[in-house]
Amino acid sequence: MIIEKAKEILSKYPLCDNCLGRQFGGLIRGVTNKERGQAIKLVLALEGHLDFMKGNDEILKILATNGAFQPANKIIGSQIKEFKCYICENFMSKLEEYAKEIINRLSEYEYDTFLIGVRILGEVAEREDKLRSEFGIEYGESIRMECSREIGKIISRITGKSVNFKKPDIIVIVELPKFNISIKPMPIYIFGRYRKLVRGIPQSKWYCSKCRGKGCERCNWTGKMYPTSVEELIAEPILKATKGKTAKFHGAGREDVDATVLGNGRPFVIEIKEPIIRKLDLSQLEKEINKNANGMIEVLGLKYSDKNTVRKLKERAKIAEKTYRVLVEVSREINEEDLEKIEKSFSGCTIDQYTPTRVLHRRADKLRKKKVYEIKTKKVGDRMMELIVRCQGGLYVKELVSGDGGRTKPSIAEVLGADAKCIELDVISVKEDV
Ligand SMILES: [Zn+2]
Numbered sequence: 381m382i383i384e385k386a387k388e389i390l391s392k393y394p395l396c397d398n399c400l401g402r403q404f405g406g407l408i409r410g411v412t413n414k415e416r417g418q419a420i421k422l423v424l425a426l427e428g429h430l431d432f433m434k435g436n437d438e439i440l441k442i443l444a445t446n447g448a449f450q451p452a453n454k455i456i457g458s459q460i461k462e463f464k465c466y467i468c469e470n471f472m473s474k475l476e477e478y479a480k481e482i483i484n485r486l487s488e489y490e491y492d493t494f495l496i497g498v499r500i501l502g503e504v505a506e507r508e509d510k511l512r513s514e515f516g517i518e519y520g521e522s523i524r525m526e527c528s529r530e531i532g533k534i535i536s537r538i539t540g541k542s543v544n545f546k547k548p549d550i551i552v553i554v555e556l557p558k559f560n561i562s563i564k565p566m567p568i569y570i571f572g573r574y575r576k577l578v579r580g581i582p583q584s585k586w587y588c589s590k591c592r593g594k595g596c597e598r599c600n601w602t603g604k605m606y607p608t609s610v611e612e613l614i615a616e617p618i619l620k621a622t623k624g625k626t627a628k629f630h631g632a633g634r635e636d637v638d639a640t641v642l643g644n645g646r647p648f649v650i651e652i653k654e655p656i657i658r659k660l661d662l663s664q665l666e667k668e669i670n671k672n673a674n675g676m677i678e679v680l681g682l683k684y685s686d687k688n689t690v691r692k693l694k695e696r697a698k699i700a701e702k703t704y705r706v707l708v709e710v711s712r713e714i715n716e717e718d719l720e721k722i723e724k725s726f727s728g729c730t731i732d733q734y735t736p737t738r739v740l741h742r743r744a745d746k747l748r749k750k751k752v753y754e755i756k757t758k759k760v761g762d763r764m765m766e767l768i769v770r771c772q773g774g775l776y777v778k779e780l781v782s783g784d785g786g787r788t789k790p791s792i793a794e795v796l797g798a799d800a801k802c803i804e805l806d807v808i809s810v811k812e813d814v
């Protein structure tokens with residue numbers, strides 16, 4: 381049945397071993413299409429030889445011309461003709477060559493695992509489809525699958541590195557038959573915590589609102605509102621170490637430009653896109669970042685992470701417990717009673733908070749309900765007090781103090797019946813369990 385079909389196909393179309401074998405690629409695992417093709421041609425040749433002894437050279441002739449099957453030529457005494465496979469036009473015989481060139485191109489990258497993706501361009505696939513419908517082929521494999529698997533096998537054999545479908549370090553897209561290669565190293569993710577030791581640094585790079593990054597008089601031709609940011613201070617040394625293309629900073633929430641982050645720091649994950657170097661000495665890198673940042677920020681606990689952690693970090697940040705130190709100025713003198721009242725009214729209190737007026741231009745106006753677990757108070761001047769606020773993530777603390785014209789309720793100002801203003805804000809703890 382298979383032999384009959386193969387004879388039929390070959391009598392009409394010249395096919396290389398791979399392309400013939402692939403038409404039966406779904407049958408018997410653990411052999412290559414090339415081996416399938418060779419085996420089919422060999423069995424056909426045995427039959428052909430019997431026929432030949434009876435005076436019929438039909439099969440051997442087919443094999444000699446359309447099968448590029450050398451032993452058939454020898455028996456019937458014909459010369460080898462120039463052979464061109466109907467489907468692949470012989471590029472399947474160059475897979476080894478392609479693989480070697482890919483290895484060559486990959487040599488500048490650091491990787492342990494890889495994945496080969498193949499795109500078949502032009503009319504190759506159409507010719508194969510046509511042949512399959514003409515002969516009712518049901519157990520064929522796609523040429524794309526064969527190429528990616530076989531190239532992957534050769535690269536593995538030569539380099540000792542392994543193919544990984546789920547999480548490869550690097551992806552190589554190969555376009556055939558033209559043989560264009562594009563290499564895409566997968567991003568690396570590094571988790572850590574940062575402490576921001578000085579005020580006046582935004583978390584992420586903040587483009588100039590006038591020129592939007594192009595550079596103008598207002599931003600002193602830097603394109604930025606602030607000379608640096610937590611993101612830049614962390615990303616630059618890592619980009620240098622990895623020779624990566626770009627970095628993306630994911631923080632577990634963010635603080636205001638004028639707030640510091642102390643204590644155990646705020647968790648973050650930095651994503652490095654298209655890195656050339658992947659294996660880093662993270663404790664060395666930590667020192668490098670801290671030295672460069674010159675006392676502005678500090679990172680701790682760097683470790684390798686993944687994309688999943690980024691998602692968890694963002695979700696958790698909305699509710700994860702935060703502790704702030706807030707310096708508050710009140711419009712009248714404060715007494716012991718005031719302090720007691722604050723501690724009592726905010727213990728386990730739920731705050732109704734509409735989007736603060738100061739961010740309303742870039743955030744939708746909506747009501748949030750956030751918990752304050754506890755506030756500890758300390759008088760530090762006639763009209764000054766220090767608060768330690770332990771609350772749910774996502775609460776705007778400056779507005780908890782001022783009341784934001786009634787948009788945050790209750791507030792320190794409301795409880796005191798006086799104006800209250802946040803003078804200094806420090807994040808002193810961010811809980812995190814990712
Ligand atoms: Zn072929």
Ligand SMILES: [Zn+2]
Binds near residue numbers: 591592594603
């Ligand atoms: Zn500007």
